[in-house]
Amino acid sequence: MERRDFLKNAGIAVVGLASRRMFAERNEGLQPKADFTLRISSVSFDIAPGRTIHTFGYNGQVPGPLLRVKEGVPITVDVFNDTDHEEIVHWHGQMISVEADGATEEGSPPVPPRGHRRYNFTPKPAGTRWYHSHAFAGKDLLRSLYTGQFGFVYIEPRNDPGHYDNEVFLAMHQWEPYYSASMQESDEGSAPPPPNNGLEVGYRAFSFNDKALGHGDPIKVRQADRVLFHFLNASATETVNVALPSHQFEVVALDGNPVPKPQKVKVLQIGAAERVDAIVSMDSPGVWILGTTDDDDRKNGFGVVVEYANQKGTPRWTKPEKSQWDYTLFGQETNRVVTPDGQFDLVFKKIPGGHGGFNRWTINGKSYPHTDPMMVHAGKRYRMIFRNESDDAHPVHLHRHSFELTKVYGKATSGILKDTVVVNANKVVEVDFTAENPGNTLFHCHQQMHMDFGFMVLMKYA
Numbered sequence: 085m086e087r088r089d090f091l092k093n094a095g096i097a098v099v100g101l102a103s104r105r106m107f108a109e110r111n112e113g114l115q116p117k118a119d120f121t122l123r124i125s126s127v128s129f130d131i132a133p134g135r136t137i138h139t140f141g142y143n144g145q146v147p148g149p150l151l152r153v154k155e156g157v158p159i160t161v162d163v164f165n166d167t168d169h170e171e172i173v174h175w176h177g178q179m180i181s182v183e184a185d186g187a188t189e190e191g192s193p194p195v196p197p198r199g200h201r202r203y204n205f206t207p208k209p210a211g212t213r214w215y216h217s218h219a220f221a222g223k224d225l226l227r228s229l230y231t232g233q234f235g236f237v238y239i240e241p242r243n244d245p246g247h248y249d250n251e252v253f254l255a256m257h258q259w260e261p262y263y264s265a266s267m268q269e270s271d272e273g274s275a276p277p278p279p280n281n282g283l284e285v286g287y288r289a290f291s292f293n294d295k296a297l298g299h300g301d302p303i304k305v306r307q308a309d310r311v312l313f314h315f316l317n318a319s320a321t322e323t324v325n326v327a328l329p330s331h332q333f334e335v336v337a338l339d340g341n342p343v344p345k346p347q348k349v350k351v352l353q354i355g356a357a358e359r360v361d362a363i364v365s366m367d368s369p370g371v372w373i374l375g376t377t378d379d380d381d382r383k384n385g386f387g388v389v390v391e392y393a394n395q396k397g398t399p400r401w402t403k404p405e406k407s408q409w410d411y412t413l414f415g416q417e418t419n420r421v422v423t424p425d426g427q428f429d430l431v432f433k434k435i436p437g438g439h440g441g442f443n444r445w446t447i448n449g450k451s452y453p454h455t456d457p458m459m460v461h462a463g464k465r466y467r468m469i470f471r472n473e474s475d476d477a478h479p480v481h482l483h484r485h486s487f488e489l490t491k492v493y494g495k496a497t498s499g500i501l502k503d504t505v506v507v508n509a510n511k512v513v514e515v516d517f518t519a520e521n522p523g524n525t526l527f528h529c530h531q532q533m534h535m536d537f538g539f540m541v542l543m544k545y546a
């Protein structure tokens with residue numbers, strides 16, 4: 085089936101985000117009309133019968149509507165804030181203006197409580213992007229990324245070969261956060277915390293899109309289908325490892341950007357805010373669990389059922405072999421020596437918060453807002469060296485630009501463009517980027533507890 089044909093039939097073939105109700109409603113009411121409307125309000129929804137989540141979301145649904153837009157075609161988005169607190173919507177992974185980007189630290193205007201703001205921008209680059217609250221949460225676990233304020237933006241490329249039968253958008257999120265003295269065990273890139281470690285966040289409920297595993301419709305497939313999965317880790321704090329037993333994921337894009345060398349893997353590691361686009365050849369009929377490899381979280385709902393036509397029975401799960409996620413699998417091997425125009429060495433450290441306290445985070449010894457800005461000149465190419473001298477893995481994110489991975493844990497690579505990269509505990513990752521989108525640009529860890537407690541720095545154009 086051609087991709088265009090598929091889209092016409094999207095309502096029948098896919099579950100979750102790609103179902104018709106998830107497409108953004110065109111706004112008919114305002115003059116002049118905005119292309120899309122997002123209304124922020126409190127939302128309650130059932131992830132399972134009798135299991136209601138109370139949170140904030142967009143347009144009364146979680147995830148927010150899938151915004152399907154075209155690369156290079158300008159859009160307007162009206163955002164109404166029906167809450168009593170200031171909000172801001174960040175367009176993650178897009179090369180747009182400071183005004184539209186959605187980070188008050190850069191100077192983007194917020195959406196006032198009970199107020200409205202119109203965003204204007206030209207979506208780019210093509211690929212799987214997303215939008216989410218970029219509000220400060222601090223100690224408040226009912227704000228920002230702890231809530232249901234997230235959704236996909238799919239920027240359609242001008243040309244898309246579309247070698248797949250069916251596409252599924254899956255956003256992963258944890259619910260009912262609480263403070264805990266210990267770290268979640270699932271972060272394989274982390275080391276044991278110090279004895280004086282401060283509070284961490286745990287969760288009581290889990291879902292793929294708006295349903296816990298075993299509830300809601302399964303993803304229905306047919307033998308020989310090639311299904312394109314768009315995964316988004318919309319967690320406030322956690323990395324997720326995902327597997328579909330007896331199947332492999334052919335990773336075609338990372339953070340929405342096509343990779344130089346698509347490769348098949350059994351387990352995806354997706355850090356907070358990362359996206360993975362992967363094609364699965366449906367060649368193992370049955371009823372399967374697509375879910376996290378973390379047994380406790382999966383039993384608490386972190387997954388979704390994949391059901392082949394004419395197959396019945398209890399969804400099956402088998403533990404995948406242990407595998408180490410390696411970004412460089414999807415990159416070009418390289419011996420190239422490029423000298424950038426400038427270099428930023430960024431050392432990440434934790435100041436443990438002690439029993440019942442909050443850890444603080446530093447970049448080169450300082451916490452935001454006291455971190456030293458990175459100064460760049462438009463048109464120049466820079467290297468950032470992320471030196472993680474802490475026991476946590478950090479999904480670090482650069483706004484308004486993408487960067488190219490050049491060295492991951494000592495291994496050189498090229499051609500992988502991302503906006504977020506996980507730097508494991510006590511490891512080093514190097515990336516290059518071109519300063520090609522003037523204006524204040526935020527760099528931060530996407531772990532909400534880290535960004536709100538110092539792990540941020542501004543990049544400024546001279």
Ligand SMILES: [Cu+2]
Pocket residue numbers: 476477478479529530531534535539
């Ligand atoms: Cu972090």
